[in-house]
Amino acid sequence: MPLKMLLFALGVIAFGYSPYLPSLWWILCLLPLFLCCWYWPRLWYGAALVAGIAWGIVAGHQLQQQQLPAEFVGRDMVVIGQISGLPERDSQRVRFNFRVQSISTSSGEPVAVDHFPQVLQLSWYRPRTYGSRDTSDKTELPSLVIGDYWQLTLRLKQPRGFxxxxxxxYQAWLLRQGVGATGYVVAKKDNRPITPTVTSFHWDDWINQRRHNLQQWVVQHTDSSERGILVALLIGDSALVEKVQWQRMQQTGTSHLIAISGLHVGFLALFGFYVGLLLGKCVQLLWHRCPALMIAWASAIACAAFYAALAGFNIPTVRTLIMLSVFYASCLLRRNLRVIDIFCWALVLVVMLDPLAAYDMGFWLSFGAVGLLLVYFSGRLVVKPSSAPWSGFTLKDMVIGFIRSQWVMFIGLILPLSLLVSTVSLVAPIANAIAIPLITFFVVPLLLMGAAVGDAWLGLSELLLAAAAKAMELLAVFLDGLLAATGSWASPVVAFSPSLLLLLSLSVVVLILPRGFLPRYLGIAGLGIGAVLAFLVPAPIKEDLKITLLDVGQGTAIVVQVGARTLVYDTGPQYTHSFDAGSAIVAPYLFAQGIRAIDYLVVSHRDMDHAGGMNGLLERVEVGQLLMGEPVPVVSSNNNAPSSHSCHSFPAWQWQAVQFRFLVVPETARNNANNRSCVLLISYGDQHIVLPGDIETRIEHQLLYTDQVPESLALVVAAHHGSRTSSGTLWVQRTRPRYVVYSAGYRSQHGHPHPQVQARYEAVGSQAINTALAGAVVFRWRHGELQAVERYREQARRYWYGF
Structure with a gap:
């Protein structure tokens, strides 16, 4: 039975990576297979795998049906609905989920609710006043309360991510949240709260209101620097966690503790069990036949379910809740279940409830950690010194067991973490040895008790909250000291080749297997050899020149690789206070390539769609030299941030057979930020590439008149994302690029690339690529020729890209 359940779950997960969504009629072709299983029972294993794939197909069609129809994209729609979820607010906008009740067009024509998504994710932006010298906008964003009804004029589009x-x-995440469309509130006088004629109760709104109240309790009653983490530990909402705190926890391998984890749910279930047992004993005084254990089991499940609901039912908490429920249900029915059966039931139910759960890192880490502990600890014979019930459970035994569990998870999760985030925390065992007991047995109980007391005993509530905050501050000091002592080796960047990955996987298996199967020294030797090859031996270079234009929306971020040397041209935009392209898109890409440091960071000019991610990238990646078209403030917690130089006076250089040169723009012509852009010319033999930033036609003409731009370029990135103020007729006709790439946002309000610009490049035979449609684009040169052009949205296609 466990093998069949594992195969079913594998089928669901595998289909989640399918590039296309087949018709539901294909499921009928599977019926003969199930009929054959009655005659050949061994076919049930294949049938379980196929059944998982069929479940994934059905779930895919359900996700497709909840998407916004194409006819409503970009149109103003008047929607009446209800605020749901926790609104996220910053200085410029408030983002929230909106449950649809009724829809009409801007002309008043009603739209059937059945043909419209049930949940929308919306942003309400602060109004901007253009042309005013007073940049301080005193217009307040509306106060949105969970459960309130509003009438809003919206402009929507189908869910889409980079x-x-x-x-x-991001698109997969939106699908998993049940969001069928994204958009923003159009500034209209008719946007107002309303009193509905018909209201309905939603259980998730009641939970979210409790979560909001607890969030405000923490925010209003402590000014600790760690209050964002306290909120995450209490209700699983990490929106208030600062970027620096995230990086600290990731580098020390303790990020799994920031949000509510399965361990916290298990702890609360244990607390609920003993409270229920005490209550059951009291009930037995009046009703002797009442089994106290039944009340204890029900109390444990209720406490676990409530805490999982506070966490927003993330995957680790759902996994723990299912495992506890199955275990207590088997106790109630007096059935014997093996631990592996409980594990498989949790796995199957999680992928059935969330077929795209494999796109959540918590899925792999949660089930992976539990699976490792089961493999290592279950089924092992333990010699006890005596027959006493508590023999073998002394404090010494528990400490040894805890150390072994941390060692097993550290060894076993090295490879999953290297594949998921391309970094491994080498100090994780030390950090977790302190953080896990402190948070699980001290901080979380204090938070729960303080929240339970609340306003009924405000003094005690604030005291408990202050104690929890002080403990987290001390933990932050310890983790910072640990990182300072170990330096960059605390969390090295790793990118394993397939052969090296196989060697390390076999080594980990040897170390985790019980003694006697294979000698442990083989596993230790394999890990040692793998570490040497990964960190000391450079990976072979497959191309002479590689240029990657990342998909960052309305902005630019380009990575140029020549052998072991790396240049980054622009860092993309800053989307919110805590989210920017530099740290969230460019840095993960560099880590996946095994790049620990970059030689040159070029910031063409100070516009936020080019320089917005600079500080975020500097915090995560070491930079040799920082070159700018105009001064941009460097605000980074990295003490080794490089000094900046002007790109306009920087000399040319060469890496292997590739030459780099900034084209000279007369200082008198740099009359605005766009025209102060760094224009970089890359030459590889007779292959020439131009990265022009946001220069306008005036600068283009200056460069052409001074014969700085070669004719017949191999690649040009359209200046200013394809704006009609750039890519003039003369520039296009003289450069005649083989490829032109527009780095623009999907359905951007700026309308880039402009149709006139597209027509000009099309007239000279250029092949156009838009990152909004193609995703990241990779150009590879070898032996003096362009070998491959890869469009990542096609290369790594998922079936929901076609929704």
Whole structure:
């Protein structure tokens, strides 16, 4: 039975990576297979795998049906609905989920609710006043309360995310949240709260209101620097966690503790069990036949379910809740279940409830950690010194067991972490040895008790919260000291080749297997050899020149690789206070390539769609030299941030057979930020590439008149994302690029690339590529010729890209 369940789950997970969504009629072709299983029972294993794939197909069609129809994209729609989820607010906008109740067009024509998504994710931006010298906008964003009804004029589009190597699939995340469309509130006088004629109760709104109240309790009653982490530990909402805190926890391998983990749910279930047992004993005084254990089991499940709900039912908490429920249900029915059966039931139910759960890192880490502990600890014979019930459970035995569990998870999760985030925390065992007991048995109980007391005993509540905050501050000091003592070796960047990955996987298996199967020294030797090859032996270079244009929306971020040397041209935009392209898109891509440091960082000019991610990138990656078209403030917690130089006076240089040169723009012509852009010319034999930033036609003409731009370029990135103020007729006709790439946002309000610009490049025979449609684009040169052009949205296609 466990093998069949594992095969079913494998089928669901595997289909989640399918590039296309087949018709539901294909499921009928599977019926003969199930009929054959009655005559050949061994076919049930294949049938379980196929059944998982069929479940994935059905779930895919359900996700497709909840998407916004194409006819409503970009149109103003008047929607009446209800605020749901926790709104996220910053200085410029508030983002929230909106549950649809009724829809009409801007002309008042009603739209059937059945043909419209049930949940929308919306942004309400602060109004901007253009042309005013007073940049301080005193217009307040509306106060949105969970459960309130509003009438809003919206402009919507289908869910879409950036597609990059090693990037986060935002579209898959939206699908998993049940969001069928994204958009923003159009500034209209008719946007107002309303009193509905018919209301309905939603359990998730009641939970979210409790989560909001707890969030405000923490925010209003402590000014600790760690209050964002306290909120995450209490309700699983990490929106208030600072970027520096995230990086600290990731580098020390303790990020799994920031949000509510399965361990916290298990702890609360244990607390609920003993409270229920005490209550059951009291009930037995009045009703002797009442089994106290039944009340204890029900109390444990209730406490675990409530805490999982506070966490927003993330995957680790759902996994723990299912495992506890199955275990207590088997106790109630007096059935014997093996631990592996409980594990498989949790796995199957999680992928059935969330077929795209494999796109959540918590899925792999949660089930991977539990699976490792089961393999290492279950089924092992333990010699006890005596027959006493508590023999073998002394403090010494528990400490040894805890150390062994941390060692097993550290060894076993090295490879999953290297594949998921391209970094491994070497100090994780030391950090977790302190952080896990402190958070699980001290901080979380204090938070729960303080929240339970609340306003009924405000003094005690604030005291408990202050104690939890002080403990987290001391933990932060310890983790910072640990990182300072170990330096860059605390969390090295790793990118394993397939052969090296196989060697390390076999070594880990040897170390985890029980003694007697294979000698342990083989596993230790394999890990040692793998570490030497990964960190000391450079990976072979497959191409002479590689240029990657990352998909960052309305912005630019380009990575140029020549052998072991790396240049980054622009860092993309800053989307919110805590999210920017430099740290969230460029850095993960570099890590996935095994790049620990870059030689040159070029920031063409100070516009936020080019320089917005600079500080975020500097915090995560070491930079040799920083070159700028105009001064941009460097605000980074990295003490080794490089000094900046002007790119306009920087000399040319050469890496192997590739030459780099900044084209000279007369200082008198740099009359605005766009025209102060760094224009970089890359030459590889007779292959020439131009990265022009946002220069306008005036600068283009200056460069052409001074014969700085070669004719017949191999590649040009369209200046200013394809704006009609750039890519003039003379520039296009003289350069005649083989490829032109528009780095623009999907359905951007700026309308880039402009149709006139597209027509000009099309007239000279250039092949156009838009990152909004193609995702990240990779150009590879070898032996003096362009060998490959890869469009990542096609190369790593998922079936929901076609929704």
């Amino acid at each position: 597609v990059n190597p090693a990037g986060f699939d």
